[in-house]
Amino acid sequence: MKTPLLLLLLAALPLSAWGDKGHRVTCALALEGLPPGPRAWYVGRxxxxxxxxxxxxxxxxxxxxxxxxxxxxxPYGGPDHLPRTLEQARAQIGGDYYRKGVVPWIIQDRWRDLVDAFRSGDASRVAMATAILSHYVADTHVPLHTTENHDGQATGQRGVHSRWESGLVERYYSQDAVKALPAEADPGILDRPWDWLRASHALVPQLLEDDRAADRTTPLDGQGKALRSQAYWMIFWARQGPAVKGQLRLAGKHLADAILQAWIEAGKPGWPPPPRS
Ligand SMILES: [Zn+2]
Incomplete structure (x- = not known):
């Protein structure tokens, strides 16, 4: 049977991050960490x-x-040489820069959308802007979103991307395993995505090493395809569980910081709005 073109195209796209569960957890942790002023905007939403x-x-x-x-x-020469603006990115590596990823600038744009939403006084707009911002903030906390070897393709570990961000989360993460951290105002929030990405990047070598270690007992089928069993998942979780939980916890905290700072930037609007006199 021929594989439909659409499926081939989908397979060629970069993988999604965290899966639905991880993105939901990030939002839940963030809202839990908010102080009452901005938190009021999300009650029931x-x-x-x-x-x-x-x-x-x-x-x-x-x-x-x-x-x-x-x-x-x-492509930029590693975490110490990252561009801060799109102009710098282009100057460093030329027109290819967009294909190498632009998440920090997208976070800046979506954060400004959230400030506008708070200013508009429309709580459903705030909820939507928060959801979209949350996605990209959470993605920066997935280590494999910071490297060209994003699916282990350069190290013979294809599929490690979804094994880490979805496979482990879906199998083992339980909501009460992680306590939310309280939000902190951060006037430098627009510079933070680079810090989050660097911290994630530092986790890549151990993540790949632990996947290899967990795979040592994995048998192969006749075509050389790995037949991963419960043993693989248990070993990978034992080694990477703390990193998965830690990154989700930080994603929630950093999203909460971004929401709090957006609310402050918008002039600390109250919810519900005061009645007109
Ligand atoms: Zn994503």
């Missing part, structure tokens, strides 16, 4: 935020969307 947190992964039929979810560091 928590599900709305979570339900739309994966929307950007469904926009990938637009070929410009894929690179909005990651940022490859190697």
């Amino acid at each position: 928590e599900a709305e935020v979570e339900d739309h947190a994966s929307d950007p992964d469904h926009w990938r039929s637009d070929h410009k969307e894929g690179p909005r979810h990651f940022f490859d560091m190697e």
